[in-house]
Amino acid sequence: MARSKKHTCLHYTGYAEDGGGIHALVRNLQGAQRFGVILGGARGLQMASPAGPKVWRGPQVQGERISVRNAVRAFVVAWRIRRWLHRGNGRIFHGHSRAGLLVGLWLYFLGERRIVVSVHCYGRQRWFYRWAARRLGTQLYWLSPAMRSYYAMPGTDWEQCVPGCVPRMTPVTRQPAPGQLRLGGAGGLVRFKRWEQIIEAIGQLPVAQRNCVSFVHIGSGETDYLRELETLAKTKQLDGRVRFRGAEPSAAGLLREIDALVVASRNEAFSIAMLEALAAGVPVLAAGSGGAADIIRPEINGALYRDGDPGALAHLISAWLIDPPRFDPVKICGSAIYCDEIAARWEQIYRRL
Numbered sequence: 451m452a453r454s455k456k457h458t459c460l461h462y463t464g465y466a467e468d469g470g471g472i473h474a475l476v477r478n479l480q481g482a483q484r485f486g487v488i489l490g491g492a493r494g495l496q497m498a499s500p501a502g503p504k505v506w507r508g509p510q511v512q513g514e515r516i517s518v519r520n521a522v523r524a525f526v527v528a529w530r531i532r533r534w535l536h537r538g539n540g541r542i543f544h545g546h547s548r549a550g551l552l553v554g555l556w557l558y559f560l561g562e563r564r565i566v567v568s569v570h571c572y573g574r575q576r577w578f579y580r581w582a583a584r585r586l587g588t589q590l591y592w593l594s595p596a597m598r599s600y601y602a603m604p605g606t607d608w609e610q611c612v613p614g615c616v617p618r619m620t621p622v623t624r625q626p627a628p629g630q631l632r633l634g635g636a637g638g639l640v641r642f643k644r645w646e647q648i649i650e651a652i653g654q655l656p657v658a659q660r661n662c663v664s665f666v667h668i669g670s671g672e673t674d675y676l677r678e679l680e681t682l683a684k685t686k687q688l689d690g691r692v693r694f695r696g697a698e699p700s701a702a703g704l705l706r707e708i709d710a711l712v713v714a715s716r717n718e719a720f721s722i723a724m725l726e727a728l729a730a731g732v733p734v735l736a737a738g739s740g741g742a743a744d745i746i747r748p749e750i751n752g753a754l755y756r757d758g759d760p761g762a763l764a765h766l767i768s769a770w771l772i773d774p775p776r777f778d779p780v781k782i783c784g785s786a787i788y789c790d791e792i793a794a795r796w797e798q799i800y801r802r803l
Contacts, residue, residue, distance in 0.1 A: 462506075471570075511549035514548050516551075527556075528556035532557060558586060563803060594719075595607060619730055621780075634708035647760045712734075734751060750785060751777065
């Protein structure tokens with residue numbers, strides 16, 4: 451039997467700039483080729499790569515926050531997207547993050563049912579997300595059980611959860627560096643990523659161990675924050691052992707150089723860098739919160755440390771230096787979450803609408 455016609459899905463983030471994990475996720479889903487992908491953003495949005503998805507642009511829902519002003523802006527966007535939905539039978543609205551949730555709610559109240567919403571954040575106004583979940587029911591999805599628990603939603607399994615994903619890739623081949631532990635970080639230089647805690651942790655090690663650890667970061671972001679991190683590294687006498695290389699086209703080069711990726715951010719919904727490391731066979735050291743708490747398992751693909759505690763990370767690094775763990779790259783790769791599987795699940799969800 452011939453496969454039915456593909457859906458065309460408008461993945462709405464409302465962002466004015468191309469970057470971040472949600473846009474990376476949308477591009478990854480596009481690459482799976484299970485359905486047509488359009489990225490919905492604000493006026494002025496320009497894609498960083500010409501190979502990216504087509505773009506739908508509308509008024510900006512500002513500030514990535516839940517507020518009355520943004521609710522009004524979201525209604526204007528929803529009215530325009532409603533017209534887009536009515537121009538074709540196979541069209542789906544998929545809202546992401548706070549702006550996508552607000553627009554999705556308006557579309558629902560306007561009588562549209564070809565909609566789904568993915569919550570990507572650990573928002574402060576938990577009551578609002580619970581209220582939205584009661585209204586949207588099975589048309590609202592969380593990224594992981596840890597996120598459901600944060601919002602006090604019933605259930606502890608993966609039902610009603612669809613996580614982020616990455617393409618399948620060939621595991622990297624790394625040259626061992628006896629007596630050394632090479633750590634890496636990938637992502638924006640923004641404060642919620644808490645890169646300073648990695649520097650603090652390395653700085654707490656005894657001098658002999660400190661001289662055996664290095665940390666390399668790739669990614670761009672806030673200039674003032676970068677200066678603070680570089681100053682902190684000098685204060686901790688880590689000159690030459692902590693480096694910030696700036697933006698790179700992909701994380702592949704970094705992953706070939708390091709022994710483990712570090713994710714220090716608190717309640718990061720689902721780190722794409724974490725999933726890329728696992729797909730490449732690289733273990734992950736992560737703060738025990740957010741999506742990492744549902745994915746990282748000791749002796750399988752990395753380790754978790756107490757969230758927000760540089761001392762706990764320092765203790766973990768010290769233990770790895772004394773007794774280096776032996777991870778099986780095949781098991782690490784097997785714990786990653788891949789786009790062909792997640793895109794197939796979204797396709798099933800879209801067909802039920």
